[in-house]
Amino acid sequence: MQQRTPLKDHLRETHSFTSRVMIALVCVGLLLGVVVARLVYLQILSHEHFATLSEKNRVNIVPVPPTRGLIYDRNGVLLAQNLPSFSLEVIPEQTDNLEATLAGLRKLITISDDDLDSFRKRLQQKRPFESIPLRFRLSEEEVARFAINRYRFPGVDIQARLTRDYPFGKIASHTIGYVGRINENELNELDPSNYSGTTHVGKTGVEKSYENILHGTVGYQHEESNARGRVLRVLQRIPPKPGENLYLTIDMDLQMVAEQSMEGKRGALVAINPKTGEVLAMASVPGVNPNLFVNGISSVQYKDLQDDIDQPLFNRALTGQYPPGSTIKPFMALAGLEYKEVTTDTQVLCQGSYSLPGDTHRYRDWKRGGHGFTNVTSAIVHSCDVYFYQLAHDLGVDRIYKYLSYFGLGKKTGIDLPGELSGLLPSREWKRAARHEVWYPGETLISGIGQGYNLVTPLQLAEATAILANHGTILQPHIVHATQVSNSSNIVPESPMPEGKVPIAAPKNWDTVISAMKDVVNTPTGTAYRVGRDAPYLIAGKTGTAQVFGVKQNERYKAQDVEERLRDHALFIAFAPVDDPEIAIAVVVENGGHGGSAAGPIARAVMDRYFSSKPAL
Amino acid sequence: MAIDTQQSRWYERRRHGPLMRSLHMDVPLLVGLLLLSAVGLIVLYSASGQDMDVIIRQSIRLAAGFTLLLILARIPPQHFARWTPWIYGIGVILLLAVLVMGEIGKGAQRWLDFGVLRFQPSEMMKVVVPMMVAWYLAENPLPPSRRAVAAASLIIVIPTFLIIRQPDLGTALLVASSGVFVLLLSGISWRLVASVVGILGTAAPVLWYFLRDYQKQRVLTFLNPENDPLGAGYHIIQSKIAIGSGGLYGKGWLNGTQAHLDFLPEHSTDFIFAVLAEEFGFIGILLLLAIYFFIVARGLYISTQAQNSFNRLVAGSLVLTFFVYVFVNIGMVTGLLPVVGLPLPLVSYGGTSLVTMMAAFGVLMSIHTHRRLLSS
Numbered sequence: 001m002q003q004r005t006p007l008k009d010h011l012r013e014t015h016s017f018t019s020r021v022m023i024a025l026v027c028v029g030l031l032l033g034v035v036v037a038r039l040v041y042l043q044i045l046s047h048e049h050f051a052t053l054s055e056k057n058r059v060n061i062v063p064v065p066p067t068r069g070l071i072y073d074r075n076g077v078l079l080a081q082n083l084p085s086f087s088l089e090v091i092p093e094q095t096d097n098l099e100a101t102l103a104g105l106r107k108l109i110t111i112s113d114d115d116l117d118s119f120r121k122r123l124q125q126k127r128p129f130e131s132i133p134l135r136f137r138l139s140e141e142e143v144a145r146f147a148i149n150r151y152r153f154p155g156v157d158i159q160a161r162l163t164r165d166y167p168f169g170k171i172a173s174h175t176i177g178y179v180g181r182i183n184e185n186e187l188n189e190l191d192p193s194n195y196s197g198t199t200h201v202g203k204t205g206v207e208k209s210y211e212n213i214l215h216g217t218v219g220y221q222h223e224e225s226n227a228r229g230r231v232l233r234v235l236q237r238i239p240p241k242p243g244e245n246l247y248l249t250i251d252m253d254l255q256m257v258a259e260q261s262m263e264g265k266r267g268a269l270v271a272i273n274p275k276t277g278e279v280l281a282m283a284s285v286p287g288v289n290p291n292l293f294v295n296g297i298s299s300v301q302y303k304d305l306q307d308d309i310d311q312p313l314f315n316r317a318l319t320g321q322y323p324p325g326s327t328i329k330p331f332m333a334l335a336g337l338e339y340k341e342v343t344t345d346t347q348v349l350c351q352g353s354y355s356l357p358g359d360t361h362r363y364r365d366w367k368r369g370g371h372g373f374t375n376v377t378s379a380i381v382h383s384c385d386v387y388f389y390q391l392a393h394d395l396g397v398d399r400i401y402k403y404l405s406y407f408g409l410g411k412k413t414g415i416d417l418p419g420e421l422s423g424l425l426p427s428r429e430w431k432r433a434a435r436h437e438v439w440y441p442g443e444t445l446i447s448g449i450g451q452g453y454n455l456v457t458p459l460q461l462a463e464a465t466a467i468l469a470n471h472g473t474i475l476q477p478h479i480v481h482a483t484q485v486s487n488s489s490n491i492v493p494e495s496p497m498p499e500g501k502v503p504i505a506a507p508k509n510w511d512t513v514i515s516a517m518k519d520v521v522n523t524p525t526g527t528a529y530r531v532g533r534d535a536p537y538l539i540a541g542k543t544g545t546a547q548v549f550g551v552k553q554n555e556r557y558k559a560q561d562v563e564e565r566l567r568d569h570a571l572f573i574a575f576a577p578v579d580d581p582e583i584a585i586a587v588v589v590e591n592g593g594h595g596g597s598a599a600g601p602i603a604r605a606v607m608d609r610y611f612s613s614k615p616a617l
Numbered sequence: 618m619a620i621d622t623q624q625s626r627w628y629e630r631r632r633h634g635p636l637m638r639s640l641h642m643d644v645p646l647l648v649g650l651l652l653l654s655a656v657g658l659i660v661l662y663s664a665s666g667q668d669m670d671v672i673i674r675q676s677i678r679l680a681a682g683f684t685l686l687l688i689l690a691r692i693p694p695q696h697f698a699r700w701t702p703w704i705y706g707i708g709v710i711l712l713l714a715v716l717v718m719g720e721i722g723k724g725a726q727r728w729l730d731f732g733v734l735r736f737q738p739s740e741m742m743k744v745v746v747p748m749m750v751a752w753y754l755a756e757n758p759l760p761p762s763r764r765a766v767a768a769a770s771l772i773i774v775i776p777t778f779l780i781i782r783q784p785d786l787g788t789a790l791l792v793a794s795s796g797v798f799v800l801l802l803s804g805i806s807w808r809l810v811a812s813v814v815g816i817l818g819t820a821a822p823v824l825w826y827f828l829r830d831y832q833k834q835r836v837l838t839f840l841n842p843e844n845d846p847l848g849a850g851y852h853i854i855q856s857k858i859a860i861g862s863g864g865l866y867g868k869g870w871l872n873g874t875q876a877h878l879d880f881l882p883e884h885s886t887d888f889i890f891a892v893l894a895e896e897f898g899f900i901g902i903l904l905l906l907a908i909y910f911f912i913v914a915r916g917l918y919i920s921t922q923a924q925n926s927f928n929r930l931v932a933g934s935l936v937l938t939f940f941v942y943v944f945v946n947i948g949m950v951t952g953l954l955p956v957v958g959l960p961l962p963l964v965s966y967g968g969t970s971l972v973t974m975m976a977a978f979g980v981l982m983s984i985h986t987h988r989r990l991l992s993s
Contacts, residue, residue, distance in 0.1 A: 013759045016804040017929050018921050024802070024937055028913055031944050032906055038951045042861040043899040050861025057858065058874045226878040 059235065060223045063197030066216030067162060067486070069243030071176060071206060073252040074278075074481050079176050080207070082162035086138040088146065089131040092123065094155030101153055102134075108149055109142050111135055114298050122181070131159065133199075136295045164200060164294050170287030172255045174315035175248070175279075175417065175479065177205020178290035194218050197240075203293065204315075206246060206479060208418045213483060216243035242486035249278035249481040257609040258283040261602045267570075267589040268316035270462035271606055274581045277466070277475030277497055279415070281606060282459070284316040309565075318420045321455040322588050325544030325595070326383045326527075327573045328404070328450035330468060330513050332391060333376050335403035337509035341394045344512055347373045350386035356393065356441055363389050363445050366545070380516035381526050383543060385449050392448025397439055400447060401427040406502040407464035408474070409456060415477045423460050426453035451547060461586035465573040467502060469540070469581035471510050474500030517542050518578050521600075528572065531600035537611050538578040541603070543595030544571030567591040572599035576607050583610050641690040641986035643919065649912040650686075650963065650978060654679050656893075656905060657964035663871045664885045664892040664966075671885065671966060678968045682975030689979025693987045697980060698752055698927050704741075705749040705772070711738035712779040739780045739788045740973050743938060744980065746776055746792050750799040751930035759926055760804035769800055786832055787945075787957040794941050798934035803926075836955050852888065853952050855881045860894040860951060867898030885966040887958055890950040905964075913940045916978075919985045928984045935977040942970070 042050065071080035088109060095101045102119075105111060111134060119134045138146075143158055150157070164179045179200040182190065186201055195201070197218055202208035219240030223231045258269045262285040271281040288305060297305075305313050314320065336342040352370035353362040365371070365385040371378070379387035392400060404410070410425025424430075426447060428439040446452035456464075463477050476497035484491045504510070517540035521532030527543040546569040570592030575584040585603045592598030637644055658672060658679075665671035715738055750769045754761050761769065773796035780789040801810065825833070859875035868874070873895035876884040884892050894902050916936030923929040939962060946961040948954035960970050 009758065013804070013926055014921075014929075016759065017802060017926075017933070020802045020804060021917050021921050021933055024798075024933070025914065025917055028910070028917075028937075028940055031940075032910060034953070035906065035944070035947050035951065036903070038953055039860070039894070039899055039902055042857060042951060043864055043894065043902070046861050047864040050858050051864065053858045054862035054875055054880075057855075057880050058878055224874075224878070226880075232878070 058224055060225050060231075062221045062223050062231075063193075064219035064221050064237070064240045065197035065199070066218060066240035067242040068164065068179070068200075069214040069216065069486065070245045071214075072245065072247045073250045073255075074247060074280075075251065075253075076247070077252045079166065079168060079172065079248065079250075079252070081165050081167065083165045084160055085136060085163040086143050087133045087159050087161055088135040088138055088142075089133045089157055089159045090119075091131050091155045091157075096154060101156060104153065105134065105146075105156065108145060109135060109138070118296050118298075131157070133159070133295075136163070161199075166290045168252070169289045169291065170312075171259055172250060172252070172283070173205075173287040173290045174284040174317065175205050175250060175282045176290065177207035177209075177418075178203055178293045179207050180293045181296055200294070204419070205417060206248065209416050210246055210480060214243040214246065216486075217241035245484040245486060246480055247482040247484065247491060249273075249276075249280065249479055250282065251280050251610075254281040254606050254609055255283060257281075258602065258606050259285055259287065261605045262589070265589050265592065265598075266310055266316070267587065267592065267599070268320055268458040269585065269587045269602060269606065270317050270458045271583055271585045271610075272462045272466045272477055274466035274470040274473075274475070274575065274584045277477045278481060279459075279477055279479050280583060280610070282317045282479070284314070284318075284320070286310050286312040288312040315419065316588065316590075317458045318415070318417060319457065320588065321421055321423050321457055322569050322571065322590075323452075323454055323546035324409075324450035324456045324461060325546040325569070325571050326385075326450055327461060327542050327544035327571045327586075327595070328448075328454065329380055329383060329388055330517055330542050331404055331407055331409075331464065332388055332395075332400070332448055333380055333516070334468070334509060334513045335395055335400060336391045337376065337512060338403070338505045339395060339399055340505075342376055342391060344376055347375055348379070348384075348387045348390050350374050350384050352386075354386045354389040354445070356445070359442070361442065363442070376512065377516040377519065380513065380542065381519045381523060383520075383527050388448045389445045392444050393441070395444075395448075397426070397428060397444045397447065400444070401425060406472075407467050408460055409454075409464060413459055413463050413477050415459060416479050420459065421457055423457050424453055424455040450544060458586050458588050461571070461573055461588075462584055465575055465586055466581075466584035468510070468514070469575035469584045471507065472502035472504050474502065514540055514578060517574075521574065528596035528600045531572070531574070531596060531604050535576075535604070535607070537576050537607070539574050539576040539604070539607065540578045541572060541574030541600065543600065544573070545569070545593070545595050546571060548591065565591055567593055570595045570598035572596065572603050574600075574603045574607070576611070583607060638986070640687060641982055642687075643915070643982055643985045646912065646915050646919070646978065646982065646985075649908060649915060650683075653908050653912065653963045656908065657889075659870070660889055660893045660896070660964060661885060661966055663873065663896060664876050664889050666877060667871065675966055678971055679963075681968075682971050685972060686975045686979040686982065689976055690982035690986060692983055694928050694931075694980070694984045697748060697931070697983070698755075701745070701748045701752040704745050708738055708742050708745050709776055709779070712742070712776055715739075716779060716782055737969055739776075739783065739785055739792065740969050741976075742776045742780070742792045743788070743795055743973050744935065744977050746773060747795040747799045747934035747938065748931050748980075750796045751803075751927050751934065754799065754803050754930065755926035760806065761800075763809075766800060766805055766809065769796070773797065773800075781827075784829055784832070786828075787959045790945075790957065791938060791941060791959070795934050795938040798937040799930045802920075802930055802933045802937075852882050852956055856888050856891040856950050857952050859888075859891040863895040863898045863901075865899045867894070867896045867901055870896050872896060887946065887960055887965060888950055889965050890947055890961050893964070894950075909940070909943050913937075913943075916981055919981055922988065923984050924988055932981050932984050935981060939974065939977065942974075 068082055070078060072078055090101065092098050115135055119132060122132050138158065146158055166176060166178065180203045181199055182195065182201045190201065194217060198215065202211040202214065207214065217240060220238045221234055222236040224233050224235055225231045254271060258281045262269065262283060265285060267285055269281060269283045270279065272279055292301065350365055350371040352368050353364045355362050370386065371382050371384040374384045374387045378384065404425055410423055412420045412422045431437055431439050443452055447454055459477065467474050478494065478497060480494055482491045482493045518538060520526040520543065521528050521539045521541045523529060528541050531541060532539045548566050548568060570589040572587045572595045573585065575581040585606060587599040587602050589598045658675060661675055662672055749772050753769055753772060754765060757765055773793055777789050777793040780792055855875060859873065859881050862875065873892055875881040875895055876892045881888055881891055893905060913936055917933060920929050920932035920936060923932050942959060942962045945954060945957060946959045949956050960967055962974050963971065
């Protein structure tokens with residue numbers, strides 16, 4: 001009954017409500033207290049922490065790569081420069097959808113499958129948030145076309161980068177070398193902070209060996225960017241220190257003469273100034289255009305180069321190892337004279353072959369009938385093998401090894417270029433260690449005419465020639481002449497190299513050998529008479545022919561019967577002027593045949609250019 | 618009694634003047650709301666990246682909201698009481714309609730599209746549900762009987778359930794709590810409250826089962842934001858960075874980097890509190906909280922001055938619902954609560970909740986300014 005007719009007690013209800021409201025107000029106060037406590041924690045107690053995070057959100061420290069140093073020849077001719085070029089680059093982390101972005105870009109700008117392949121390859125080895133190039137060398141029109149559509153492609157941008165350029169192309173390409181994109185192995189070896197903005201590193205040649213001078217020091221830039229990574233402004237900038245410029249010892253004029261005269265051949269030429277050790281020219285033919293490698297060569301192109309039978313990638317001047325052939329004879333003669341095994345009067349009868357006592361094996365002379373009675377001079381001039389068989393036999397392998405070592409044979413010259421090989425100067429110890437065999441006396445004989453195990457690089461041969469021309473004074477061969485801090489006119493020459501000296505028993509022995517070499521080039525019976533003819537300066541030289549193809553005991557070698565690539569290598573060493581040598585040259589022409597006719601004219605052409613007044617480039 | 622009325626008339630006239638009296642405005646509450654709107658526009662100007670368009674649009678919404686407030690304030694509260702069951706009935710039907718034919722937006726069905734007008738029925742239920750509960754309970758003496766509590770619970774549960782199905786957890790939570798506030802204010806026994814809380818606590822794992830994947834994700838992310846720093850946790854992490862980096866005095870107006878460089882998501886809408894905290898610091902936040910506290914306190918005072926149960930319960934629950942808005946939003950932005958999409962009342966950019974809020978304050982104004990007529 002009561003429920004049906006309820007009575008309202010207004011006073012009680014008001015009291016009850018007011019007390020509930022008071023409770024609610026207390027709750028509201030408590031909850032606001034919780035909020036305030038939370039804010040005290042966030043804004044006052046943890047302020048430093050969050051301020052740091054906010055700053056890290058906002059400010060990126062971006063490395064600014066230094067400009068790579070330029071490379072000049074000794075006369076200031078530019079060999080390697082940096083050209084501005086536009087590339088299309090992608091930061092994959094900042095794209096909404098990488099595949100869709102790539103597809104969209106392909107509709108806008110020509111991107112070949114090859115570009116895409118190398119992009120994906122780089123994608124796999126990239127650093128986080130690194131900008132990956134997709135296309136290089138965009139045209140002005142392509143840049144404009146992208147600029148209009150840029151808003152559609154977050155994470156994609158045009159970068160103006162400096163691209164390394166080699167204006168001479170394949171001329172001197174092995175010596176200058178080239179830069180290429182940093183690969184995974186290099187990434188582990190390079191200083192990560194100094195290379196943090198750098199994309200390219202020297203791969204071969206001077207570009208590699210002087211990497212630390214050419215590269216420079218990285219700079220930094222504090223950039224403010226928004227959540228999508230767009231840079232809004234630069235807050236602070238520590239400029240990079242550009243790499244230093246290099247002046248090579250190379251004379252581009254000589255270099256071009258050398259490479260032009262070897263056009264169509266395979267071989268190498270090294271020219272050294274004996275007084276200083278400066279390498280005036282260093283050619284390896286055929287060469288390869290280094291510009292191909294700068295932004296990544298396509299795999300097809302690279303394979304073609306690798307499989308090329310002429311091996312253009314191979315630097316013959318430093319890593320080509322050839323039997324020195326008869327070019328070793330002046331050094332052998334000098335060893336004989338200095339060790340007093342022979343005098344200028346010692347005569348050997350050459351009848352076309354030589355046999356060791358108690359042995360029937362005939363070691364042949366290149367001239368079938370023999371040279372008759374020969375002394376040291378005529379043996380060099382006519383390149384008599386029998387004389388040197390006898391001399392080698394008398395000297396013995398140990399003394400040959402010792403004496404030829406003075407001229408740097410069998411070891412690296414230590415030139416400031418990467419990848420040099422040491423050649424081979426055989427000795428008893430070497431044979432025991434490498435072949436587990438004893439040294440046979442017959443091997444001494446063929447060593448004496450530069451065959452057998454002997455191997456030299458063109459650089460070694462040029463250096464040995466320079467030492468001979470210099471009457472025993474050894475100067476370290478080198479390729480860099482001076483350095484220059486960017487934007488300064490001050491060219492700092494490299495500090496002079498320490499000198500060495502070949503022990504000399506009697507200076508006249510050197511005169512004898514040098515005089516004989518002069519006759520090689522300047523007497524009508526000399527093996528390279530044509531090379532020296534009508535030269536306005538006096539040349540000394542020696543020819544050499546290195547066997548590629550073994551000729552059997554009773555056969556004769558006839559060049560025209562042998563396939564081209566099995567023909568003999570032609571070698572020639574020379575220096576001039578004889579009295580006060582300024583240039584020493586070694587030339588190797590692979591499968592060129594006779595040294596005097598195939599290699600000699602090349603040396604002559606270089607010397608002619610050297611001694612003629614140089615026209616301005 | 619006549620003298621009483623005279624005195625109160627004279628009193629009111631002297632304090633607020635004839636204009637305010639004829640407009641049916643409670644001046645302290647109005648000042649609080651205007652102050653809040655002004656703070657909101659100032660922060661929004663910065664958060665929107667100094668976009669005058671946004672400011673103009675928000676000003677138009679505010680003007681519309683205040684107009685609604687003025688209109689509702691003029692209507693005597695007994696009219697509300699009379700209309701309440703009808704509006705409630707229409708609201709439930711509309712919620713059903715939304716479920717059946719509602720347009721799909723953001724994976725959830727919340728809107729009814731009337732061509733020119735898009736209408737969100739769940740929004741109006743935030744005001745209508747507490748009114749309905751109050752209307753039902755005020756018919757009988759308070760505190761309500763158990764049967765009345767059960768019936769009132771049904772009044773709450775039906776729309777709440779329909780809104781959860783949309784699914785819109787945030788609004789459902791607010792609709793339910795606005796109704797529950799009426800029950801709590803009606804004087805139901807604390808023992809009953811405790812037992813209900815106990816039952817809900819045990820039922821929580823079952824509720825978990827009914828949550829959508831994204832809702833579960835939000836709760837999990839709340840528990841450990843660093844779990845998903847680039848996904849859902851990103852909001853909370855960036856918001857905490859914005860607030861914390863503001864420090865005591867803030868980075869200064871228009872100087873907040875988190876918002877201007879777009880690290881802070883939703884910085885004009887749900888996360889605008891973080892912008893304020895970043896630019897004005899702890900001091901600025903205290904000022905904002907003081908305004909909110911003033912509005913809530915004034916609202917609760919108004920509820921105690923109301924002259925019948927319906928008015929009291931409606932006024933109290935609407936004010937507490939307003940506070941829940943404030944607390945849930947700030948709790949979410951500061952990482953105290955999971956991310957539920959609730960705006961910061963009168964500060965966040967956006968229209969729907971602003972209109973609801975203004976309607977609620979209009980009802981409050983009406984209750985307060987029509988008192989003397991009822992007292993006779």
